[in-house]
Amino acid sequence: MNKERLFEKLSDYRRASRRLNEATRIQLDDDIVYDGVIQRFEFTFELSWKLMKMYLEYTGISELKSPRATIREAYTYGLIEDGDQWIDMMIDRNKTSHLYDEEEAKLIYKKVKNIYSNLLSNLGRTLEEELKKIW
Known part of the structure; x- marks a missing residue:
């Protein structure tokens, strides 16, 4: 894994995170906004754990085979601040793949x-700072 690839992935992630934040500010006039x-x-979460995995592998931490293992290691390493919330986010992300209940969709x-978009944004800032140190 090279540094350029990490920076490219971080750029993709930051763009997705910004788009998610923009979407959360849209007025809820239609169910399509929820969707x-x-x-x-979903897209931003997938990028987040894969980016964390890539960064941790770059630093020499390997054997990360799942989002849960990656989140745990990212918390231990200090990339994320609230491991329990990240695990909750992963569980909710998994629910969205099979989500047919409107009330559950609204809760997520x-x-x-209110929570996940901030955690995802914080990860982007943290990784940006970490990558500056190795660049």
């Missing part, structure tokens, strides 16, 4: 808007 926010959340939307 769009949840879809952006609220968590994305």
